[in-house]
Amino acid sequence: MALSGMRGLSVFISDVRNCQNKEQERLRVDKELGNVRTRFKNEKGLSPYEKKKYVWKMLYIYMLGYDVDFGHMEAVSLISAPKYPEKQVGYIVTACLLNENHDFLRLAINTVRNDIIGRNETFQCLALTLVGNIGGREFAESLAADVQKLLISSSCRPLVRKKAALCLLRLYRKNPDVVNVDGWADRMAQLLDERDLGVLTSSMSLLVALVSNNHEAYWSCLPKCVKTLERLARNQDIPQEYTYYGIPSPWLQVKTMRALQYFPTVEDPNTRRSLFEVLQRILMGTDVVKNVNKNNASHAVLFEALALVMHLDAEKEMMSQCVALLGKFIAVREPNIRYLGLENMTRMLMVTDVQDIIKRHQAQIITSLKDPDISIRRRALDLLYGMCDVSNAKDIVEELLQYLSSADFAMREELSLKAAILAEKFAPDLSWYVDVILQLIDKAGDFVSDDIWFRVVQFVTNNEDLQSYAAAKAREYLNKPAIHETMVKVSAYILGEYGHLLARRPGYSPKELFTIIHEKHPTVSTSTIPILLSSYAKILMHTQPPEPELQNQIWTIFNKYESCIDVEIQQRAAEYFALSRKGASLMDILAEMPKFPERQSALIRKAEDAEVDTAEQSAIKLRAQQQMSTALVVTDQRPPNGMPAQPSIGPLSLVKVPSETVDSNPGDQGLTHPNGVVYKEDPQPPSQDIIGDLLGTLSIEGPPGAVAQSPQSATYEAEGAPSAADAAALVPVGEESGSVQPIGNINERFYALCLKDSGVLYEDPNIQIGIKAEWRAHQGRLVLFLGNKNTASLGSVQALILPPTHLKMELSLVPETIPPRAQVQCPLEVMNLRPSRDVAVLDFSYKFGPTMVNVKLRLPAVLNKFLQPITVSPEEFFPQWRSLSGPPLKLQEVVRGVRPLPLPEMANLFNTYRLTVCPGLDPNPNNLVASTTFYSETTRAMLCLVRIETDPADRTQLRMTVASGDPTLTFELKEFIKEQLVSIPTAPQRPQGPAAPPPPVAPASQDPGALLAGLL
Amino acid sequence: MGIRFILMVNKQGQTRLAQYYEWLTLEERRALEGDIVRKCLARNEQQCSFVEHSNYKIVYRRYASLFFLVGVDNDENELAILEFIHLLVETMDRHFGNVCELDIMFHLEKAHFMLEEMVMNGCIVETSKSNILSPIQLMEKTS
Secondary structure (H helix, E strand, O other): OOHHHOHHHHHHHHHHHHOOOHHHHHHHHHHHHHHHHHHHHOHHHOOHHHHHHHHHHHHHHHHOOOOOOOOHHHHHHHOOOOOHHHHHHHHHHHHHHOOOOOHHHHHHHHHHHHHHHOOOHHHHHHHHHHHHHHOOHHHHHHHHHHHHHHHHOOOOOHHHHHHHHHHHHHHHHHOOOOOOOOOHHHHHHHHOOOOOHHHHHHHHHHHHHHHHHOHHHHHHHHHHHHHHHHHHHOOOOOOHHHEEOOEEOHHHHHHHHHHHOOOOOOOOHHHHHHHHHHHHHHHHHOOOOOOHHHHHHHHHHHHHHHHHHHHHOOOHHHHHHHHHHHHHHOOOOOHHHHHHHHHHHHHHOOOHHHHHHHHOOHHHHHHHOOOOOHHHHHHHHHHHHHHOOOOOHHHHHHHHHHHHOOOOHHHHHHHHHHHHHHHHHHOOOHHHHHHHHHHHHHHHHHHOOHHHHHHHHHHHHHOHHHHHHHHHHHHHHHHOOOOOHHHHHHHHHHHHHHHHHHOOOOOOOHHHHHHHHHOOHHHOOOOOHHHHHHHHHHHHHHOOOOOHHHHHHHHHHHHHHOOOOOHHHHHHHHHHHHHHOOOHHHHHHHOOOOOOOOOOOHHHHHHHHHHHHOOOOOHHHHHHHHHOOOOOOOOOOOOOOOOOOOOOOOOOEOOOOOHHHHHHOOOOOEEEOOOOOEEEOOOOHHHOOHHHHHHHHOOOOOOOOHHHHOHHHOOOOOOOOOOOOHHHHOOOOOOOOOOOOOOOOHHHHHHHHHHOOEEEEEEOOOEEEEEEEEEEOOEEEEEEEEEEOOOOOEEEEEEEEEOOOOEEEEEOOOOOOEOOOOEEEEEEEEEEOOOOOOOOEEEEEEEEOOEEEEEEEEOOOOHHHHEEEOOOOHHHHHHHHHHOOOOOOEEEEEEEOEOOOOHHHHHHHHHHOOOEEOOOOOOOOOEEEEEEEEEEOOOEEEEEEEEEEEEOOEEEEEEEEEEEOOHHHHHHHHHHHHHHHEOOOOOOOOOOOOOOOOOOOOOOOOOHHHHHHOOO | OOEEEEEEEEOOOOEEEEEEOOOOOHHHHHHHHHHHHHHHHOOOOOOOOEEEEOOEEEEEEEEOOEEEEEEEOOOOOHHHHHHHHHHHHHHHHHHHOOOOHHHHHHOHHHHHHHHHHHEEOOEEOOOOHHHHHHHHHHHHHHO
8 A cells, every 4th residue: 555665654644544533633643743753853863764754744744734843854854865755755845844934944045056956857846846836035036047047948858947937936926126037028938939838838827927017028928929829729739638628728728818918908910810810719619518627628718718808808799799608608507607607797897888788687697696506696796786887776776685685694794785885876866775775774784884874874964855755764664663773773863863854744743753762762782872862862952842741751861871881871861961951052052963074985995895705806896997986986085075084082072062161161172273273172071072972973984083184174163153053163264165176196197197098087075087098090089987976966067178289089978967976978089180299188167066166187198199019120120210311200319318217117118108119129238229100190100210329328318319201290209208208307306416417307216107297 | 826725625524635835824724724625515516616715716626525625816717727626636547547535645745746746836837647747657666
């Protein structure tokens, strides 16, 4: 039985196996550990064979879950054994037992290096694998160069090189600062020509890591990936050993398509055509076959192809084909395919145009919500969440509510959170939203977090139309015999605030409201009592004229709680009791709650945090990326109308206290801030502000310390006229109407968008404007996403485009109002007539309440968007360059005051602007040659050539030559490039040193946005 | 990263092989193995082969009494991993001839050698069975 001749090991393993219970096993293991420990103590007497045997025992024990805190040294020492069997064990066990930070590993570093640079292939493999699995910083420092050499060495056999590729991958990932991969693009491209599929498989993983970090540098690998994929898909030159059930290495196919997904697009028309041919073949040619393995393997390839097609955002026809396939998949019997169909449909939501087609499958997706498999149910929930919009919100949310009662406990919290978010975002009307949340609390109270009911209260408070409706609903629920405590809280709160609005209806008299709320009193816990007390106090206040009987009843309750052990309850009882005896003062303080400032929904944040148990690519994130707006995803929002959020400890007087209180306490520690902000900090708890307390309970957002961040906008009118009661107490000071402040830096946002095609253009507390752009030759299509972040509508919305003369722009109709929380998409067509650096401006305005907001925003339809990268060969370049002999087609200029950049960085910068740097064209290593194609209606596609000659002695100056077939284009392009290279001082600059070069040089910033910043 | 760990566990939940490609402490391993074994072993034939756990996925496959569980990143291609498990089993079959739980138990080192040839640093290195098995054959010749 015992192969490899380790009899002792086999005996031990069978002993453990024969143990009747865990306790016996532990005893046997302890005995063995003792045995091994003693043997190791007299190490001198141990033969390599014995050492090997004991080390395997250790690994076995470790695998069983027992701590092995000795013997590591022995495992490491086996690495230096001269013979293969011992060495191998040393390497493998060391990699299992130790991690990269283990001290002993350092001892082995020399041996490992010797094995790597030595001539024994098998030793090389072992050493590379160890470093690839657990190599840390020191390994990277001493070995990276050797490993790189092995990978590209022509004398090295594939079995070593494939390991070198993955070894390098680890060293690079762990220590990108140590492992220098500059200039690796060419080597990678060479590696991809490899015939051996093992080397190719590993190299592809390495490529994925490199490309994901910087795709610009690896454009030259893209056509090679497509070639590899073609080779596999056509089964050309694939050894039998690498075909799996007739499919040429499905794993390499998948990896190659994964690598392709890290390139933003495929520009070259020929490559693109070949790629789409292959993809089309995979999409159409994958049939369901009987053999499970073959079926799985071919579908693995198919799903990766789907992902790639989605990524490339291909032609509409191909996309519909994909959705059709996925639609088929989500209805098949095979559960794996069903799962993956749903998962990929969720990913597909990223592509804007297909949502309507996905909606056709809604019924099937809802069926999957009831699938017997929780993995599938999760995917269905995520997909429904992602595909929900105004048109289907009602159906989807109602399905979720219905499903809630039968859902697994593990899913209920997520489910209720998602239902709440969708109801909030896409409510066709707000009364429906209130219905949904109340049903949610009713059906799954235990799983409804406080945030959800805080949010509904906030909505009701901010929308007057909703208040009586909500009160009536709350009253209905209170009629039920047994309701969840959260329902008691929310109902009591709403009836306390707004019950009086319905006083004329039968059943809504103060007395009746009080009775129905108080009936629940015996069933609730201490956390609810304070809310009930506030509610009673409010009811009492609204009882006009006073009813002595009700008053006595409520006072009795207050009296009872005045001695409650819970401080919160005691305080409220005492205060309400005292206040309710003051008559008019009570009115003043207990008046209706002021409107809440617009806040970020804590729900979304929570949903984002709660990603723990769902897929990374969950719909929440997708939605955030895809929609870019909808207010709810915004973080870091400043409280817009200046109300500071409640700090977690210590009440803060926010609400107007009747002036008499202040007057009677002249020694009060009122803090007057420079701009007139007064915080009342009262040392005595009993006189804490009541509404402040209530706000405390409702602190939906409230990061503690928010006050400190925006003290100047928080205002509190301490000595205002008593008539300016309640809500009016909160008046923004510093920011009068008309000065809504943008969130984030408008300039930075613009510059960022000059380099990428989607992102946020503008944001303020009320609105977020996102952009998604697609460029094809001289045409562009931008979509403006206007998202209202508020719970109230934005009116008088106007968007005017002020195009420069060289652009033809057409904006589709912008609606005059944007409903609460809605997002409007406005496509904008752009056509480039001729070369120019002028910038289009969007004049945007809207009205929020009485405030008119107007902003002028530059649109990122800039010159570089009409460039297409192109690589030219020397045979193409030189004749062109010579034929464009001089001005005005070829212009030369010596540029001074250039931001000093190392050459590779300058090359990166050029590539970012779609000017393809062509290495090797210029023999002088200090020079840089780039080419690109410019598109406009007048010039059509026009080749542009650029040459930069730098002076290594003085990086602040260079000579630039630009050539193209159009004089204006040559000039504009030259100026454009100059703008990118010349540094312009940015606003708050550090004082220049005395020896600063003549034109001020900004600190070498990596951010191209900052580079551009000075241009305007 | 791709593959985070590969576990072989029998019906009773006993670990027969564990290979991790990211470092976890012993306690973390115990907890993780307990959790996912409980989750996966409770599933039936009609359910899919993927289980979402924490912030990654488990792709699993059952062969007689033995479960193969592979932890992967969420964006990994699930079916490719599922067939990779089968490739591993076929490779072991080729070596042991109709591999069973006992083969893996008593030849833990060989199972490790094979895995070492197939996966490195969480990435697939080799999928050709003869290439995977050649170092083992070499070793058997030398010893």
